[in-house]
Amino acid sequence: MQETMVMPIDMKVLMNHIYEFKKGVRQMILFTFNKRYETFALERLKRQNIDYIIQPVGNDRLNLFFGKKECMDAVRVMVTRPLNQLTPEEDFMLGALLGYDICAQCERYCERKCRTCSVAQ
Template identity: 55%
Template sequence: MSADDFNRHTDLKMLLHHIYEFQKGVRRLVLCTICPTCARLMAERLQARRIDYLVQPVTADKVNLYFGHRACLDAVRMFVHKPLNELSAEEDFMLGVMLGYDLPMQCERYCTRKRRPLPAVGAGG
């Protein structure tokens, strides 16, 4: 088994676990960055289970695969149409909350991204 095969196998096992968590109600939305081949295999599994999904290209050898509740995917379609590292602080916060990331950590991340250096106060001011 090559390193690529091993990584694909590991990705698929992880994704199957995410499907299980979604079906049990633990997650409402899942995001995985995987190779296009894995995304095609996962899309087949998601279709067979009638789970909505969305695939967005990242690079030639990576895609973002979102799956979960249709309303969550509709929201993702409305504001995620650029690389994730280019999301605004508000978009990044929304996506993190939708994915179920730790809320206090998301709040700290948002505040850190929004902080601007305060202008220098002049003498006598």
């Protein structure tokens, strides 16, 4: 009798992200998942020679950035602290790198920038 491993939903999502990256649909991915799957996720990326950065989020969760080397180099320079502490400009650049809707990123930037301006006054 053959045992089949049931893959947790987090890992199914990761596998889909890797598939999209390999097919060229996306240049960079940000994936947040439970720390218990860290070894599996990192081994998978290493086996496929995909550049990545891992960042603890808290509550046993991790942020995993992966993608093209050029994108990962930019993330290494820009993301040196938790994502909620990024400046509005860094947040905008990260969203653009991730391929998020540019108009939504512009709205988010203006909202965050105005909030920052009103706090500074």
